[in-house]
Amino acid sequence: MGNILILEETTKNPLTLMGQRAGVCWGGNITDREKNYKRGLECLKSGHGRVMEYVNVEMVLDGYSARVIREWYTHIGGAPTRLQASTRYIKYDNFEYIVPERIKKNEEAYKRYTDMMESISNTCKYLEEELGMPREDAAMLLPLGMSTKVVDKRNLRNLVDMSHQRMCNRAYWEYRVLFNDICKALSEVSDEWKYIVDNYFVPKCDISGVCTEKKSCGRVGKKED
Template sequence: MGKVIIQQYTTKYPITMIGEEAGTCWGADTSDSSKNYKRGLECLSNEHGRTTEYPDVYMILDGYSARVIREWYTHIGGSPTRLQASTRYIDYEHGFDFVVPPTIQNNPQALNVYTGIMADIADGLKELDELGIPREDSALGLPLGMTTRIVCKHNARNLMDMSHQRMCNRAYHEYRKLFNDLCDALRDYSEEWQYIVDHYFMPKCKYMGFCKEKYTCGLMPRREAPM
């Protein structure tokens, strides 16, 4: 089971920070945190997106599949950065954890086939290790379903934008779970993050008031094609 760990370097008061940074450029009084907070709410409400690039989230994503982490890397806006568990130095030859999709978990016959595939890969990697094959080469046989760990940094604007795509009901199921785990972790980190998550992290259909997808889930009405 994957988990998101918010690290201590994460901005504790993102809304207040937004208001202080904006106030500095507006010539406003930034010595009062309550005024900064109010100004930050205004920036969020008015969608002054550049201001939301200041608060940073440092996190550990642990126990999610290599496949979903590859998708996580596609959201590169706002200069996020990340490091991933090494396939060169970590010993995967003698076993690795892996993600089991619900469709397989709920089908005993399919589960038996799937776990067999993973066992065969692990056995093959062990044999290659015994043959003296360097880990950096044998690691090419590792499956996308193998769990991994990364540390990464994203700003608030990047995460808000990511939520519009990845909280959609038609997004990949593990990504939806990962993002919901992130929302819960940020809510627990501070009240200001809870406010941002509850008001600005949402699928794009809720954000825009209509669905833009060709194959809609039906949560929101589809936008009519332009005449």
């Protein structure tokens, strides 16, 4: 569906970097790569979350819906930042959009859905080209299902925390797809990233051992059980 581009400013070896930063405070030998790696791993295992804030992740999220990006923006811990494709400068008379699988599978739903998208697209074009309305006004019609592009920057601590919420089966399906794409893209950056993704990007029930959601998916027992 969408695409994740990990930018070169992303920390290549997050464990080594974390160990190097922690080593400064502990009077350790920060010129030894192996020692930095081991120290970083220990920090992570011990839950010294502050060191995760030195690990930078910069990426382009492309082709996900404006709706899921709206949810993405709720993760504000650690003051992440981002830029999003403009609805004033980019022409949207032929915008791309997400079609959920359940809609794709139902012939009538699919037709209604795509007809509506086409109608919005045509109306945007008509307002702009025939009636001379400014694009920023026509853009008011754009749906949450349209796909968008974001340049995003945040730290590892924020992403680990996000994984607990968004790898939960109760999270919106597109967010789970998006998060899975991020896991895959980061795992390909280095072995250190693969280790972190495999072991620390987990749903919140893996941390607490119980389900804290009101409506449980049943993966683990509820707290009150």
